[in-house]
Amino acid sequence: MGSRNLIYILIAVGLGLVAVVLANSYFSGVEERQERAAQQEQLARIVVATQPLDFGSPLTAENVRLQNFPANAVPVGAYFSVEELLQGGQVALRPIVPGEPILADKLSGRAVLSAKLPEGMRAMSIPINANNAVSGFVRPADIVDVLLTRDLDGEKVTEVIMEAVQVLAIGTVQSEAATEPGLAGTATLLVDLYGAQKLTLAQKMGEMSVVLRNVKGEQTEVATNVAVLTRDVSPIRGNYGGGAASAPAPAPVYVSAPPAPSAPAASSGPVVRPRPSGPSMTVVRGTAVTDYSVNRLGGN
Template sequence: MNQNSLKIAAAVLAVLAVLLGIAVALSYRATTADAAAARAEAEAQRQERQETDAAQAPTTLAVVAIKPLAANQPIDRESVSLLPVAVTPAQYFTDLDKVIGRTPLVDIDAGAPVTARYFGRANQLARVIPDDHVAMSMEVNDIVAVGDFIRPGDNVDLLVYLRGGGGVEQTQARILLPKARVLAYEDRIIDRPEGIEEDSAQPDTRRRIRTAVLAVPEVDVTRVMLGMSVGELRLALRGQRPLADDTTETGLQMTDAATQAEADAKVPDQVISLEELGRIKPPPAQARNTPPPRPSVEIIRANDVTRVRP
């Protein structure tokens, strides 16, 4: 092959290479434009779908905090509002009056729905405690609890038995708290610790515990606590009939001395000592000191009758 033929072949190859490069560049640009258009179309469709879903999504009206709510502070009306929420919260409120005035146990962020969990569970026992009283519990069994017939709402007398010694001069029993209201009475079973297997051949060793909760006046709390700590307790069940009034009207006004004497003689807790309980009543002093009568002789003289003692 001569030199001219080589030059022509080289020129043809160069032209083909240029044409091939142009074709590749055009194809890449077309592919890139198609991909960008496809991405743009997909993004537009996704945004349209989100807008459609948001428009079709149901909304719930709930009480929402529009200001930060501090813990242990009552909620005022300016801090909450009834607003729609996209996600329905658990135990939400739809009435502002059920939230205003209540005290949350933890802080509530602004924008958060106000739910029941922020207030905790209501204490049912605290609602039945009378004014100027507190609730005190004591462990009881069938004997202490009047044969297990004690029920919430009953009226009982709390009795205490004190043995002599340890600050107590004489063994005695007394009414520690009269006319106490039973607020709660429950039966619990205490299981053995985990990891200890029960032997089927052995009797059930689980401990049964009963707890009675009494309404105690605030002025008697320390007295009742001390009696529970040092004495043996019993509950005396009162009848459900209305108690008759022990006071009687005599129509006569008592003097100050008589009133004071009656107050001094009254024993509020009906205390009785072991010595008083076991004491034998002696015979009357007059009967013990008076000698027996001497014999007498009757003398009859006509219509006169006389009796002479020797």
């Protein structure tokens, strides 16, 4: 009995080895055929992603592979070897979709926010909450306008201090693929040095808010010097913020109910009430209607 089990085990091991050899030969043949096709059709073999990669995702042999690419259209910074790419423990700095070429400017040795900043730009964080950040629907890569509400001569004023600002992160979440609403206390914005100075000073002056805008919208929809004062909120008091004056509120119009119809006369024909000649005035008391003659000066 024991010898029979040993025979079965040896047979299973042998079949497994045969399967491994066949698989290796198959994949080796696929690689060789792709290399020959690339040489014949003047194609280059570059490294592309096989899985979606978010910010900070490490690159491994499981999520990248070589793929044929037109030799005259290879993007700058592409890798031609998986081994070369995996040296140094590279991580993604920007979202990469399956099939997209892996480029050097999208990678870093470590996932740091500073590596994502364009030349001359800064990352600046401002406090946010549900009231001043669209209930948490502001996400990384969104475009927002920044508003400041402060006291001015005894009343509140709201100003647009920055427009079309890109959001880099919400709290510590930097993934552009994040879609769930959330509030993490701060929003990190992409600004230049002057913008960082404005945001720093604005935090001392009052409360800041961010409002979402269309990503593809115009960069300058409104002038940044437009301000809304407390008195501008009420249309009855008019616009005193420098714009056109609002139209005065119309006087209320009171509509009285029509008089109740009088009881029908006993006679079968219509009753014609004589009206005085010349100027007259009609007075209605309940269901009784009386006509009075008046002269030109208002006397009767």
